[in-house]
Amino acid sequence: xxxxxxxxxxxxxxxxxxxxxxxxxxxxxxxxxxxxxxxxxxxxxxxxxxxxxxxxxxxxxxxxxxxxxxxxxxxxxxxxxxxxxxxxxxxxxxxxxxxxxxxxxxxxxxxxxxxxxxxxxxxxxxxxxxxxxxxxxxxxxxxxxxxxxxxxxxxxxxxxxxxxxxxxxxxxxxxxxxxxxxxxxxxxxxxxxxxxxxxxxxxxxxxxxxxxxxxxxxxxxxxxxxxxxxxxxxxxxxxxxxxxxxxxxxxxxxxxxxxxxxxxxxxxxxxxxxxxxxxxxxxxxxxxxxxxxxxxxxxxxxxxxxxxxxxxxxxxxxxxxxxxxxxxxxxxxxxxxxxxxxxxxxxxxxxxxxxxxxxxxxxxxxxxxxxxxxxxxxxxxxxxxxx
Numbered sequence: 564x565x566x567x568x569x570x571x572x573x574x575x576x577x578x579x580x581x582x583x584x585x586x587x588x589x590x591x592x593x594x595x596x597x598x599x600x601x602x603x604x605x606x607x608x609x610x611x612x613x614x615x616x617x618x619x620x621x622x623x624x625x626x627x628x629x630x631x632x633x634x635x636x637x638x639x640x641x642x643x644x645x646x647x648x649x650x651x652x653x654x655x656x657x658x659x660x661x662x663x664x665x666x667x668x669x670x671x672x673x674x675x676x677x678x679x680x681x682x683x684x685x686x687x688x689x690x691x692x693x694x695x696x697x698x699x700x701x702x703x704x705x706x707x708x709x710x711x712x713x714x715x716x717x718x719x720x721x722x723x724x725x726x727x728x729x730x731x732x733x734x735x736x737x738x739x740x741x742x743x744x745x746x747x748x749x750x751x752x753x754x755x756x757x758x759x760x761x762x763x764x765x766x767x768x769x770x771x772x773x774x775x776x777x778x779x780x781x782x783x784x785x786x787x788x789x790x791x792x793x794x795x796x797x798x799x800x801x802x803x804x805x806x807x808x809x810x811x812x813x814x815x816x817x818x819x820x821x822x823x824x825x826x827x828x829x830x831x832x833x834x835x836x837x838x839x840x841x842x843x844x845x846x847x848x849x850x851x852x853x854x855x856x857x858x859x860x861x862x863x864x865x866x867x868x869x870x871x872x873x874x875x876x877x878x879x880x881x882x883x884x885x886x887x888x889x890x891x892x893x894x895x896x897x898x899x900x901x902x903x904x905x906x907x908x909x910x911x912x913x914x915x916x917x918x919x920x921x922x923x924x925x926x927x928x929x930x931x932x933x934x935x936x937x938x939x940x941x942x943x944x945x946x947x948x949x950x
Contacts, residue, residue: 564939565595566652567620567680571659572600573609575834576773577738577859578656578687581714581931583612584741588932590616597650601659602626633662640666650680652939656687661704668707681709681942685736689715690853690876691777705733710942712935714738715856717877732942739931740862742923747843747867755844759830765801766905769845769869771838771860774810778851782874782894784816786849788823789898800905804828805845807835838863845869847901847911852890854880861888862926865918870911872900887921 568586573579586596597618600607602625610619622639623632640647640663647653647667655664664684671679686701698719705711710732713720759767768790774780787804794802806816806829813833820826835841842848842864850861852873857865864871865888873890874897875882882890891897904911 564652564936565597565650566654566939567597567599567647567650569599569653569655569660569663570657573598573607573613575608575836578685579609580740580859581685581687581738582656583609584739584928585932585935586617587612587614587741588928589936590614591929592932592936594936599663601632632659636662636666640670644670644676647680648676648678651943652683653680654683654685654935656685660684665704665707681939681946682707683710683712683939683942684708685712685714687714688777689713689720690717690851690856691779693777709946710734710938712736712938715853717853718879732938732945734938734941736931736934736938737856737926738859738862739926739928740859740866741928742866744839745867747840751840752843755840759803759805759844765803766846767803767805767844768847768849768901769805769807769842769864770849771805771807771835771841772851772858774808774812774816776812779874779876780806780808780810780812780816781819782851783849784819784823785894786874786897786901787820787829788825789895790901791825791828793895793898793902798902798906802828802905803830805830805832805841807832807838807841809833839867842869843867847871847904849874849897849901850888851876852886852888853877855883855886855888857888862922865915865922866926868915868919870904870915871918872897872904887918 566589568582570579570582573583582598586598589596597620599620599622602621602623604626623635627635653667655661661684664682667682671682684704713735714737716735768787770783772778783806790802817831820829838860848864848869848871850857850864850871850873852875854877857873861871861873871888873888875890875892878892889900904914
């Protein structure tokens with residue numbers, strides 16, 4: 564199968580990580596994979612993680628303004644329609660990819676070319692704090708695709724799953740990660756711990772992610788504050804917080820820590836170049852969950868045996884016994900759960916082992932790639948039945 568992934572850049576983000584791991588796994592499974600990127604440059608920091616078997620195609624020779632980038636999509640598409648027609652699947656991601664998908668769908672629908680790939684899109688924004696009009700746009704987009712993939716399922720999508728007959732093929736496929744790079748050397752661990760700048764015996768509670776409003780980084784700050792507020796004198800341990808990541812909310816988050824008077828307990832490094840190594844020095848990880856589904860950073864942490872709890876992003880959701888990562892909407896309850904675990908090292912170690920085993924068994928990049936390929940085939944079969 565010839566597959567073209569469309570994504571603006573291969574930078575340090577969850578969606579970008581998914582595309583890299585998918586592409587690498589798919590070529591290992593014998594597929595022909597090309598990634599379409601906007602343009603070359605330092606912004607594609609993950610490109611060196613790609614297999615040499617994955618082809619790269621740059622859409623533009625140089626950077627344009629945001630408006631210029633989107634405006635040129637149609638022109639580029641018309642000029643390269645013959646190239647695109649050689650693919651079986653065009654699979655798009657993020658905002659630029661969504662615009663690309665809509666352009667492809669309109670071209671396919673209005674002109675009915677004799678040969679054209681299926682148009683698939685993955686929605687990486689499920690569960691984040693988006694506006695109603697944005698969700699309405701996602702719903703509209705789902706109608707203009709041959710297949711639509713969600714990496715999680717929230718309340719806004721639940722009711723649409725019950726009406727699948729009115730929608731194109733839509734499927735929940737959880738993210739997976741490359742499990743081949745789990746080992747961290749003692750030297751890497753020592754360097755990382757030293758860079759955090761905390762007492763050697765302190766527990767490091769960590770969280771890494773983009774600091775954007777949609778991902779509610781304030782909830783992580785509130786968890787850290789509640790932890791310090793609830794720690795008592797009889798607790799024979801110190802706590803240090805590590806909140807990695809950058810984004811438009813970074814300065815405000817740094818100021819919030821200062822206003823709370825807890826800056827001395829926090830490391831804010833900005834962009835984290837190697838999250839795998841950084842996480843290995845954590846005593847416990849705090850991630851974000853959408854119902855029972857966790858994100859890339861949660862998978863990375865648990866796969867390394869870092870015990871993990873989550874802030875729940877779905878309003879009204881209560882953690883179930885079947886959830887492999889415990890979560891709560893309440894920063895106070897998350898803080899209490901963390902303290903409960905830190906006070907019981909046996910339970911903490913058991914949790915780490917159970918979560919690691921579950922992650923490795925269910926969320927490898929290869930497993931994810933096979934699910935995607937099965938979905939592609941399902942979409943192809945659906946199309947052949949309607950012709």
